[in-house]
Amino acid sequence: MSDRLVAAIADMREEEALGLVREMLERGVAPMAILDAAREAMAIVGQRYQEGRYFLPELLLSGEMLSQITDILKPELARLPEVKRHGKVVIGTVKGDIHDIGKNIVSFMLDVNGFDVLDLGVDVSPEAFVAAIKDSQAQVVGLSGFLTLAFDAMRETVRAIEKAGLREGVKIMIGGGQVGEEIRQYVGADAYGQDAMAAVALARGWVGAR
Amino acid sequence: MGKQLSPDEKREALWQGRLSPKDPQGNALQFQSPEAEKAYRERVQRVKDAIEMEKLPDRVPVTIFPSMFPWAYAGMTVEEAMRDYGKCAAAFKQFVLDFEPDIHWGAAAPGPSKCYEILDYRLYSWPGHGVAPEHCYQCNEGEYMKADEYDALIQDPSGYFSHVYLPRVFGALAGLPMLPFLPGIVEIYGVAFNFIPFALPPVQETFRALFEAGAEALKWAGAIASADAELATLGFPTLLGGFTKAPFDFIGDTLRGTRGIMLDMYRRPEKLQEAMEALTPLMIKMGVASAQMTGNPLIFVPLHKGADGFISDEQFREFYWPTLKEVILGLIEGGCVPLPAAEGRYASRLEIIQDLPRGKTVWMIDLTDMAMVKETLGQNACLLGNVPSALLKVGTPEEVTEYCRKLIETAGRGGGFILANGSFFDEARPENVKAMVEAARKYGAY
Structure with a gap:
């Protein structure tokens, strides 16, 4: 299911992505795992932008999806986890x-x-x-x-x-x-x-x- | 009833009007000297020949299409230029006389700040009103049209503007939504009821602001029109008839905003398409009407959100180009010469946009590789521009001369080219701007 979520976000299917997040939460999938999938999808979006396949609409829509997903998950997460950063x-x-x-x-x-x-x-x-x-x-x-x-x-x-x-x-x-x-x-x-x-x-x- | 003019006849009538200019009373314009008269006609003819691509002009025409540079050059702030209409006009006149471009674009760029203040205009910040005195006004992007308002816009664009959009971007026009639905005044029963709103205090306040803003705009227009008129008598024509927009930019720039329109391409593509189609005839009318009013054939169409990097080629073909092309063809049909400005880079779009009738448009090119543009779009359209603003600001006159020499070689080959800056600029070294103009005289002869 998390693969489906990654694909839905990366392929710009907003409604499906948000539906999947809710469904995963109901089925007891750990919020962290959902967030990880969303981040994996964002990396794919970045990659496609880099390859000249995605442009501004896709960056904006994926950003929207991520913030909506974070909003759904927030009550379930004690705090948003830190991610390792380069600099x-x-x-x-x-x-x-x-x-x-x-x-x-x-x-x-x-x-x-x-x-x-x-x-x-x-x-x-x-x-x-x-x-x-x-x-x-x-x-x-x-x-x-x-x-x-x-x-x-x-x-x-x-x-x-x-x-x-x-x-x-x-x-x-x-x-x-x-x-x-x-x-x-x-x-x-x-x-x-x-x-x-x-x-x-x-x-x-x-x-x-x- | 006179016979209907064909599009080409309408356009030729506008050009002939420019070649034999009249004063405001309708008499033949009195030039200040025979030399000025000769120079004026030569300049118009030179630009006309470059655009129509039928015969070579005597040389490559040159123009400067600046933003606030003329006023920076005069040593005044943009704030001053927006406040003191006489000074604004005088500075512009001096700029044209000092640099001697073949055509100029008028002194309208700064605009009247007092008019915007009276209206409590919120869409822009301007010098002395959220922007430093020496800087140009800038747009405050936002979602001024909500996502669920497409149907309202599509069904009645003018009604949407008067009742929803304008009160949002002008604080002083809060009374507009109380105005009646005008088709309700169709017969006697509709008259009295529909005139009640005009008695309401907020409506009357709005009208007071409109009267005041209108008076200010008229004062300003008088000043800048007199600069145009005097420059004409001195031999310097303008050909700018007005402006219109690509329907995609009309919605994306100041209605839905960049974020709004980009999301709409996924969330409500049909509504967006429908709205662009509804706006297309209005965009055509906006250009054709102002060309007829001013007698100037060129209609400026600044292009924004279709540039390389904003959207994909596929999205450009699907969302951006079809209605823009309709607008361009509609303007041509109406006897205008469309002047789309391809700001930024347009390399990936050249193949798509070259599909236009020959010799009917001028394209302002910013940073796109000019050799590539000449081979594609340039086969059918006159090109204008490509001298980089950065070079004009930090380069040397020698560098500018060399750049222009090469540019004339590439883009000027076979005609269809007007030497100019590629994007609007506020600041530049005057000697660099001078070098650009001189390059056309030095290297531009055919």
């Missing part, structure tokens, strides 16, 4: 810019690929990035931006991280809209990524995950 990534759209579609895809892909993602949202000030890096001890920072104004905001954020004495401890990647190698140099980041797969590969390389 921590602080991510956000830089100050002045409120675009978040690209950033959300990157967050999703980092999460399903085993990273602990601290998503600061949009219009994030350099100070907020600095504070989050300090608090979380993140090894990787992702700066996102869609508008041309984001180039300067990214540059200011990198400077603020330097000023706070944190630059040595983190790798910084940038992405979004018009970002490329010229902008990476301008901003002073370590790398840029054209898509979410590039972000995952960069983060993996930096934290030494497989």
Whole structure:
């Protein structure tokens, strides 16, 4: 049955997936086992996205399914179990810019690929990035931006991280809209990524995950 | 009754109107010099030839299609440009005179902030109102249309807008839902009852806001129209007639939001399709009516959620392209020249979108490989753009010149190309923008 659940989620059959979760609970399947199946399915979704078979609709729908399943299971679980993670990534759209579609895809892909993602949202000030890096001890920072104004905001954020004495401890990647190698140099980041797969590969390389 | 014009005749009439421009009184436009008059006609003809792909223009036309760059260049904040209409218009005029593009796109981009304030517009944040003074306004994405409202939208899009959508995105229009159902005023029994709502205080307050916002918009329009008019007398035409949207983006951008529409593709695909079909004739009408009103043939169609990476090719074919294609063909039928802007990357869609009548559209291309675009879409459509915003912001003039030279070689071959930036930009080094315009003169001769 757990195989059927994995397939239902991975193949975007929402109603069937939620029905199966309820049925499994009624039959006494351990909530943890159900959650594991859901996570296995999310990894498949991430894989299919990486292969260019899935896109935004599938990432959003699978995310919806996972959060609905977690809601169903919550009362049954004393606390949500910790998952082993490769490393921590602080991510956000830089100050002045409120675009978040690209950033959300990157967050999703980092999460399903085993990273602990601290998503600061949009219009994030350099100070907020600095504070989050300090608090979380993140090894990787992702700066996102869609508008041309984001180039300067990214540059200011990198400077603020330097000023706070944190630059040595983190790798910084940038992405979004018009970002490329010229902008990476301008901003002073370590790398840029054209898509979410590039972000995952960069983060993996930096934290030494497989 | 005059005879019905064919689509090509309608389009040619718009072009001829541009080639022999009139002043607001309907008399032949008085140019400021014979040189300005000559330059004006040459510029319109150059762009017309590039678009129609029948004969080569004298050289590759060049334009700058910016977002807030003209006002940043003038040293003013976007907030100022949105508040002071005269300054906004003057700065735009100076921008065109300094950079001399073949066509310009008018000074409407900043818009009147006071109008939005009066209406308590919630869909956007703008400078001085949730965004820093020097930044451009940005859309606050959300589910402004609920998932269960498709039927209401499909059955009566205008009624849905007036009674549900507009009051949601404009705080000051809370009285609109109290307005009567207008077809109820079909005969005498329907008159008195249906006029009662106009006596209700919330409705009257809403109308007061509408009068005030309208007056503000009119003041603003006067200022920016005078910039257009003066630029014309100095030899600089605009061809922008208005805008419309792909039905998928119409729903996905500001009604259901990205998350909403993407989930709807799985949860209620039939409703989404039905709504897009219901909106298609309205999207066509929106473009054709504004082209007729302004006398300008180009209808801008910004494309958003069909780009590479958003949805699959299969989903693009099923959900995005059919109604967009209908809109494009409808605009052509109505005598317009559709200008879809393929923001981001469009490589995987080229094969699908190239299926259009030749010489009837202009496509703004952002980051897609131009050699690939030229071989596919570019066989049937004029291409515009592809100079990256990032290069204009952080590159050197030499780099821009070199990029444009190569671009003209690739995309300009055989005509059907207008040199321009590929995406909207607020910030750039002015010398880089200048280098782009000069490249067309230096390398663009046919």
